[in-house]
Amino acid sequence: MAHVPASERRPQLVQAALDLMTREGVAAGSTRAIAAELGVAQATVHYTFGTKKDLYRAVVEQLTAEFIGHVRASYPGDGSFGEQVGTLVHALWESSTGEDGRCVLLSEFAALAMRDPDLQEIMRALQHGIEGTAAEMLTALADAHGLQLAMPAREIAVHFLTGFDGLTDRYLALRAPGEQPDPDTLRALDLLVATTVGLCLGAPARP
């Protein structure tokens, strides 16, 4: 095997773990399987990361960074305030439920984190990061339209994000391979956009 510095091997291994786990689930992410994914001896994983949990930490951090990057990249072009929110949300939906399965992976890690204080801390940071980003984008959108939000951006962001999270869970639970996404779910997504915009404007959110 080529002689690669650890600083380079780290991201390689994280990427390999991410690929493998995305494909086959977190449970399939044994140190052996990850090493094999990269074509490296198993002990290399331990040399590079020490313990398996340290690898997992790094993987979740990478996942977090990617996710927030995705959200930021979906900043909408034009339209009314409501339209822009809708556009943003649908872009987010597409990138979350797309076939790459990152959303599934994130849910699996969230489940793991419920029993593991170390992982939970990272997930907490992820959650706060996402909420901050959402609140910030919401404020920017409102500013661009000369609107004053009818309640704190953070509260609206939490309302939206929890609803969105519940929707992706529902989607993942009900989806059948090869089938169209459940129309109820998409309907509920529009409803969520409507209530969210309603909270922004302090006005009725009639769909």
Place this chain on the structure above:
Amino acid sequence: MAHVPASERRPQLVQAALDLMTREGVAAGSTRAIAAELGVAQATVHYTFGTKKDLYRAVVEQLTAEFIGHVRASYPGDGSFGEQVGTLVHALWESSTGEDGRCVLLSEFAALAMRDPDLQEIMRALQHGIEGTAAEMLTALADAHGLQLAMPAREIAVHFLTGFDGLTDRYLALRAPGEQPDPDTLRALDLLVATTVGLCLGAPARP
């Protein structure tokens, strides 16, 4: 060991598995650990259920039945329509986030189900059962007040339940042992009640 018919051993094992997994997580639910929990030889598990997955199926079905039972038992007493919905939702919140950890367990199974078609089918049934129950209760509440729901009960139920699910996820992700529940989460719960009632009445849902 006492000579117990399989029809009796089954629920005993399911209960033992439920206790163990609630306490230590789904991952700790090996056939050996479950057998030990009941004080029985490991092979008894295989004799009774055949395969481990069959045990898991039975556990999830039990969990499902309990959950829907809880929801039905929370039918509120009196008050205005909005108050009754609020009462119901808060009772549901208490029983979901209570210390027994069934909510955590359910999330863990949901995560497992994302990669396992057999489990997924059960979770799908659970989801539909809950949504049906919620829609039914909502209709009954509206009827009792002589109200006409402004949109299909099912759609409102999906809106509420996805939001609720997202909130429990957020709660589980952010909670720190021994700390008060995050005030933002409770605020968001009230907000969810408000938007849900708003959808029922077809009117603005100003908190």
Place this chain on the structure above:
DNA sequence: GCGCAACCTTGTCAGGTGACAAAGTTGTCC
């Protein structure tokens, strides 16, 4: 009381897991 089916236990298999020690290899700096 005898037989048979249902139930229980012991013992074991094959495979997978994280972790590490020891020894080999590479590359860089003097």
Place this chain on the structure above:
DNA sequence: GGACAACTTTGTCACCTGACAAGGTTGCGC
């Protein structure tokens, strides 16, 4: 070119996993 540190590999340990076969035990029906 020699020394030393960084990296890699092989090999192995102790443990846990689901599954099952063989044989012992219980209790019900006749």
